[in-house]
Amino acid sequence: MSRATPAKNRITAAVRARNAAGQGAFVPFLVLGDPDFETSLMLAQTLADNGADALELGFAFSDPPADGPVIQRADERALAAGMTPAKAFDLIEALHRTHAIPVSLLVYYNLVLQFGVDAFYRRAAAVGVDAVLVADLPPEHAKDAVEAARSHGVAPVFLASELSPPERLERIAALAEGYIYALARVGVTGEQTDVDPNLSAALDRMRAATDLPLLAGFGIGGPEQALAARRAGADGVIVGSAIVRRVAAHLDDRDAMRDAVAEIASTLAAAAHTTL
């Protein structure tokens, strides 16, 4: 795929539009249904109104081994409030009634399996999901999911890390569409104070394997790390725990929660959108 070709995928297009202006994309993350359906919808709208170029939305899972404590708690809150994958799709449908923002999903494979692999991607496409990353589905086991995703016009997204050797990156690039989720650190989700010094070299290796946008995520806690990830060569940043922490800090006051999420989103968006 040449960079001059207009991207079919809305997330790819949104990132490329930022990059064309010398900026990076800002993709904040929320767990759908955290702390409840209505509040979560309000938070997704808030992010869309405060600089998000796309949203990454997580489906709450009881056993998320790729997530640190902040996202785990969010999953627990959403599940306690009765969240299910079916309701999560409804939430995205509701969001898209007011906001046309591109959406990528972050899920664990058991939720896809139990929904039915084809049914999952069909429903995702129907509610306007542009891409799906299944956190615990490596390319070796992704045949069914990738086929279903493609047949419904949803981009299958994969993780790549600094530990992924070149031949593995080729394999990931051969299946991935939309963007590559470039792990900004080797570990689980959660805010860090520094960006991994190996990120730049890792992004270079990924760049050699794919033309897709490289969105850096895991561990980007604030505007400094967002900027550092951009300088390391990321086309955009995905920020989860730093957003979700604001949700957790204001569970007893929805207005304060919205204000805190709007504020951190604006700050992070400004950093991501900085022209380098």
Next chain:
Amino acid sequence: MKHTGSYGRFGGFYVAEPLIPALEELEAAWLDAREDPGFRAGLDRLLRHYAGRPTPLYRSPTLSEDMGCHVYLKREDLLHGGAHKTNNTLGQGLLAARMGKTRIIAETGAGQHGVATAMIGALLGLEVKIFMGSLDVERQAPNVQRMRLFGAEVVPVDNGGGSLKDAINEAMRYWTEHIRDTFYVFGTAAGPHPYPSIVRDFQRIIGEEIAAQLLEEQGRLPSAVIACVGGGSNAIGAFARFVEEDGVQLIGVEPGGHGVASGKHGVTLGAGRPGCLHGSISYVLQDACGQIHEAHSISAGLDYPGVGPEHAHLMESKRAEYVSATDDEALDAFAWLSRSEGILPALESSHAIAGARRLADRFGPDDVVVINLSGRGDKDLAHAMAALERRAGE
């Protein structure tokens, strides 16, 4: 990866990308070690002189009379550490040292795998961290003390329900964060490939010895091998030698808890559905959406909502069958064997005895049944005595 770790439609390595290189490194090291006679000889020496193998195969007179056939107990309770877990931790510990890792981590439920890992860490001079659900830290206090004496750090896990599955999640997170210098000593025959194969291979010695000992004593192979199944490591170790021997029935006993109808049980194969948990496809206790249920069992070591993928395949291919025994039946067996033969079985192994006694009708006087007594019950004393007293009061 050289292999996908498939058992029929089960198995695989469903993990996030950062763990893939670690699993590849582990698989390569394992394939290499397995072909190295020096590795095997070193392990055999430790199994014999440190851990006390071979363990006896003991003909139980009261069980034989009770069941109307020849019943033998494979005495893994006499292995150093008090359970079969040592077979696996010695093997994986040597593998970790061979790979140059300086730290080993493990999850533990009943504490037996944690103790066995801590023991091996002390022996090999490796730093040890054990992840244990906070509930289990409470109900298995003597094992926590043993781990600490062996120099291990015990990390209580409060996430989720604070049980074995949550300890596994936490150990996987820690491993992901410390992938370069840390070896994850997985305790059961589940998890992502290559763990189910590695654990099966290290536990296979149980069935190998059963075959050799029974051939020597009775000149024949057993009619049936019976073992308890949580994740399934002692069972797969007892079964593996006999999978190709059609005349040998393979019977796993799952923890029935308060009974399947109560919803409080660990009958993963009998009442679960295929799903993806902890890195592989197997049977899983879950709701309609795929959220994982908490398992329940009086025995912490069987309290797991997943099961090894090879067991799922053995069940679906009808090579093995899986029954269950409730908390009450296990407690009865625990008290009964203690009283009748002076052998204090682990509550886990008590399920195998309870399951065997329930199936007694299918065996005749010429049949030879081997029950894997996977561990000793000292660790369960406080918990089991309280349960027995509670029951006596009702």
